[in-house]
Amino acid sequence: MRRVVRKWGCVCVLTLAWPWLAAAQQAASSAVTPAASPPLAASTPAPAGALLPGIPFAAADAAAVTVPSAANAWGGERSGSETTLSDRVVSYRIDAELDAAKHAVSGRERMTWRNRSDRPVDRIYVHLYLNAFQNEGSTWFTEREVLTAHGRSRGAAVLKKGEWGWIELRQVKQGDAALKWRFVQPDHGPATDQTVAQIDLAEPVPAGGTLTLDIDFLSQLPRVVERTGWFGDFNLVAQWFPKVGVLELAGERGATAPQWNVHEFHFNSEFYADFGLYDVRLTVPSDYTVGAVGKLQGPPETANGKSTYHFMQGDVHDFAWVAAKGYKTLDGSWQGPGSPKVDVRVIYPAEYAASAAPVLKATTDSLTFFSDSLGAYPYQTVTAVVPPYNASEAGGMEYPTFFTADGYARVEPGTLTQYALDFVTIHEFGHGYFYGILASNEFEEPILDEGMNEYWDDRMLRGRGQDIVAASGWMKRLGIAPVIRPFAAERLIAGLRKPPDPLGANAWDRLSSSSYGTVYARTATAMHDLEERLGKPALERAMHEYYRRWRFRHPSVADLRATLAEVSGNRQAVDAIFDQYVYGTAQIDDRVASIDAVEVLPQPGTVMKDGKRSELDAGALDRQVDSQRRSWNKAHPEAKPGSGPFPWRSTVTVRRDGAPVPQLLRVTFADGSHEDVRWNDARRWARFGFVRPAKVVSAELDPEQKILLDANKLNDSLASKADGAASRRWSADAAALLQAFYALVGSL
Structure with a gap:
């Protein structure tokens, strides 16, 4: 997810207690499965406080893992000689049709899931993310009420009549048996939250066995409020189908025994899922432009004013798509060492035609940089979508091989608009590595995705020599064009003074949305300083190895730490950064x-x-003394x-x-x-x-x-006679960032 100037333009942290959440967390235990809420299908809910048997949930306050994963976690390291890129756990075959007038998707899903554990499984859990937008009783809305009161964030739009979204399970079958399900709240959120459902199986899945479910569902898209939804004839269809939770095993991301990692849809959290195969057919009105995760399997089939597109993609963990009337496409291609030929497509509305070519170039440049600096890009497609005006909250989102960027009516080279467009495009493409291929758990460890991705984006911009140039408005008229480098900009918005939460905290259990927002900039700043301590070559070797070792395997913070320390040979420097900032809330001054x-x-x-x-x-x-002074002064x-x-x-x-x-x-x-x-x-x-x-x-x-982590650089220097050079320098940087913010707002 993006963190651009307009999103986190002003970081303000205020003290606030979350009484309901604190009480719930105090009662939470990773070994207890919480009570169920009233059922959707005909079934009897457990009484309040009852303990349901079965594999427990991951802890409601799960966050930064401290113990490295086992060598065989997630099937062990991928050598590249396997028949599939990942150790596929699940497959989805979905047939879906968009009702464009209602912005609703009816779907039939066959999900095949493999039980990796050593015990039978008699129930599974699925995410129903769109239910976060069905009413204000969801965990998402309940947390938004608190968090947006104490910090700026995206997702602040108000839904009106006819704009709510939801997902209905209409039928779930295991073979010929119709199954029952109920809503549960693994994180002890409000009983009215229905973003996770427990499905009771007719026949348990044996250890190592395979489960096949046939699911009929209806997904009503919300008006774009955050990440997904519709505006006008634009439909971004994301987190739209029933998706199975992750069954983690002992030795994986800190688990000591099998556990279901299936958190509610929190306001600040994103997503985590198993790798698998997606085989999806999408039927839409024939005058709509369609783009999706994966590769299109031939031309669409068209009949009766409708077209059916068939997309397939293996070794990914999510599927999203766009259907928009009257949209245009711009195509390109890329190929690098070790990668297949990659088809690159930009889908955009007419009002943002000026953004199409810059988005295409930034995407192909990103393919080169990330492939060279981390590892080869393994897929055959990348699709970038530019949302329309009034749907900006659908911009800046990431899915495997598919992301949404920003749009501008005018993009002049060397301007702030160019920088903003490039930054968001690079950032969202970069998620294809940190969220996509490395598949970090964005719920529990957003530092590994948003934070590490932000750091790597800044390295790309630094390598390009691309700085923030606030060359607009009165400064431009006066011939003043303040320039600020990417990492300097990050430290100015990183919240370095008395941070309330460790970088390694999970996405939702934070003081405020602003505290969550600093994960981006504070991680980038901490990693910048670690790079200075280790040296650029050592850091790059370590990150190459991190990608090689953990691609397609869901690493934890502890796995990143162990790799950095081992490869760099400087455990002391790595431990200092992780102990003080990832696991702690230290500040430097x-x-x-x-x-x-x-x-x-x-x-x-x-x-x-x-x-x-x-x-x-x-x-x-x-x-x-006087005599010696006179003689010396005469000689000098x-x-x-x-x-x-x-x-x-x-x-x-x-x-x-x-x-x-x-x-x-x-x-x-x-x-x-x-x-x-x-x-x-x-x-x-x-x-x-x-x-x-x-x-x-x-x-x-x-x-x-x-040392950009220093909370106050103005007191780093002192002169025996007053010298304002340092304060002028940092004040100029702050002025440049402020000017950049105002210029960006003015361009929207």
């Missing part, structure tokens, strides 16, 4: 506290010389103040108000020379002394700007 300088002059008193004691007279010493007419015939004893004091971090202190002397010293210990303060021919005139921590 080192500062130069003071500079003291004293000229070392001859002092009155007695001295022993050649066995005799003599007394130095103060008046005589003053005359001697161009000398700068602060230098002279006598040495200077200078002391620089530094203070630490946060977590320790290896620091470089650069001390500059009056004669223009400088000296670098290291502050690599955990002291809360330190003093560094210098005796030189010239006095210290300034001192600066982190002169090479490698």
Whole structure:
């Protein structure tokens, strides 16, 4: 999901207690299956508080995993010689038809699921995501009420009459047996939430066995409020079919025994599912343009004003599609080492025709960068969709081989609009790696997808030399075009001062939506600083190995940590970042506290010389000092103040108000020379002394700007005479970001 300036334009964190959620979490246990809500089909719900037998749910507060996964997790590493890219667990064969007037999709689904566990399974759980939009009693709406009151976020639209969305299970059959189902709340959300259903099986699935279900369903799309839905003749059909939850085994993402990972649809969360095969037929009005996950299997079949498109894609974990009347397409292709030929398509409305070519170029450029820097792109297609005006909340979303971008009526090279369009396109394509191929659990560890993807996007922009140029409005008229580099922009919106939640926290259990939003920028900033500590080559080797080792296998934060430490050979640096920021809420704030300088002059008193004691007279010493000064000044007419015939004893004091971090202190002397010293210990303060021919005139921590996690860069430097250079520099960066925000808002 995107995090662009207009989405998280202002990060504001306020203190708020969630009484209902806190109470639920206190009662939560990963070993307890919660009570069911009233049933949808004819079945008897368990009484409140009853314990239902079976495999338990993942904990309601599950988050950053600390124990690396087992070597055989998810079938073990993929060598590339297997018949399929992933160890496929599920397959979906779906026939669906869009009622364009009602924005409703009727579907028939045959789901085949493999029980990977060592025990029989007598029930399964399916996600019914669209029920988040059926009324305001869902977990999604209940959390939105709290979170949007204390921080900005997408998904703030108000649904009116005729704009709600839902998904109905009309029939579920196992062979000839009609099955019963009930709604459950694995995360102890409100009983009115119906985004997860438990289906009781007529025959248990034995260990290693296969289950086949035939499901008839109806999906009513909501008016676009977040991620999915319709506006006018535009339909983004996402999270639209009953999708089985993930049965995790011991040794996978911290699980110690089989558990169902099937969280409710939270306001800030996204998705997590098993790899499999999708074979989908979509019937739509013949005058609609269609795009979807995967590869189109020949031309559509057309009859009676309707066209049926057949898409297939293996080794993915979701399927989304678009059907829009009057939309156009722009096609391209790409191929790189180790990848198949990739067909690239952009689907766009006429009002955003100017965005089509830039989106196509940014997508093909991303294919090159991600394939070179992480690993080969394994699929044959990429489809990018530009939503129409008034449906921007459908933009900036990711699905395997398919994503939505942003749209602009005018895109001029070198402008803020160009940067914004490129950034969102790169970001959403990048999800194809971190969310798609690596298949991180976005519910529990958004750092692995949104955060790591943001970091890798910034590296691509840095490699391109593509900075934010706020060249519009009054600044442009005055000939001022503030420029800010991608990582500098990230730190300005990262919420580095007293963050309320660790980066590794799950998506929903956070102080506010703004706190969730900082996962993007704070992760990018933390990884930038880790790269500076490890060195660029070591970091790149480690990320190559992370992709190779964990593609198609759902890694955890602990797996990323272990790979980075092992490959870089610098476990200390990796552990420091993860302990302090991923698992903790540390902040860095080192500062130069003071500079003291004293000229070392001859002092009155007695001295022993050649066995005799003599007394130095103060008046005589003053005359001697004056004489030496006159002679020196005459010999050095161009000398700068602060230098002279006598040495200077200078002391620089530094203070630490946060977590320790290896620091470089650069001390500059009056004669223009400088000296670098290291502050690599955990002291809360330190003093560094210098005796030189010239006095210290300034001192600066982190002169090479490698530590962007520092919450306040303005106090990193100090001069013996007032010097506003540092404050001007960072103020200019902040002004550039603010100007960029206003220019972007003005372009919408």
